[in-house]
Amino acid sequence: MSIIKRAADFAYAVRFVKLLTTPWENTDAFKLGLVDKEGKRDKSVKLDNDEKKSAYTLFIRFVYNIKRLVQKAPGGGTVVGSLAAGLLLLKENYGISENNMKKILEKLNIDTLDFMLEKTEWFVTQDKMLSPGVYSLRNEKIINSSGEEVVNINDKIRVNENCYPKGDIFGLDVYEATHINTNQKVYVTLRELNR
Numbered sequence: 001m002s003i004i005k006r007a008a009d010f011a012y013a014v015r016f017v018k019l020l021t022t023p024w025e026n027t028d029a030f031k032l033g034l035v036d037k038e039g040k041r042d043k044s045v046k047l048d049n050d051e052k053k054s055a056y057t058l059f060i061r062f063v064y065n066i067k068r069l070v071q072k073a074p075g076g077g078t079v080v081g082s083l084a085a086g087l088l089l090l091k092e093n094y095g096i097s098e099n100n101m102k103k104i105l106e107k108l109n110i111d112t113l114d115f116m117l118e119k120t121e122w123f124v125t126q127d128k129m130l131s132p133g134v135y136s137l138r139n140e141k142i143i144n145s146s147g148e149e150v151v152n153i154n155d156k157i158r159v160n161e162n163c164y165p166k167g168d169i170f171g172l173d174v175y176e177a178t179h180i181n182t183n184q185k186v187y188v189t190l191r192e193l194n195r
Helices: 003-021 050-055 058-072 077-094 098-107
Strands: 133-137 156-159 167-169 172-179 184-188
Touching: 003 058, 003 077, 003 098, 058 077, 077 098, 077 167, 077 172, 077 184
Parallel strands: none
Antiparallel strands: 133 156, 156 172, 167 172, 172 184
C-alpha cells in the first residue's frame, strides 16, 4: 500500500471518529438546519448551495446514519450488524482498512469480538449462501447508493438466488439484498433478519 493511500485511509478514519463523536448541535449540518438534534435529515431544507452540500456529503450521510444506529441501543446484535453493514459501505467507498476501523471502534469502546456471530445461521447454507426469499428487518438500514436511511424496521427485503457475502467486517458476513419498497440495494447481516 502506498504512503498516499495510507495517509488518505488514516485521514478518513480520523474524520469518521470526529464525526461520530461530535454532538449533533456542533455539526455544520445542524447549524445549517439540515439535521435536527437527533441527526434526522430535515428534507424541507434544500441542499441549494455549496455550504450545505459540503455539510452533508455522501461520506457525512454514511457516518451520521451509523452514528444514529449506534446511539439507538447500548450494544446488541442488531446494532452491531447495522454497524458492520455501514462499515462495509465505508470500506468499499472510501477504502478504510480494517486496521483503521479497529482503531475507530476501540475509540468508541466497541469490541471487535462483538461482531462474532451468535447462533443465527439457520437460513445460511454451509458455503455461506443466504437462502433466497423475503425477510423483514429488525432495524433501520442505509441505502447503499445514496447513504440515505429510507429502510425502516419491519420493512421487507428480497434475497435473490446465489446470495453470497459481499464482504465481511471482523468475521461478520455482510450480504446484499433488495429493499422491496424502493427496489434499492441494502447491506444486511444475519443478525438483522427475521423470516
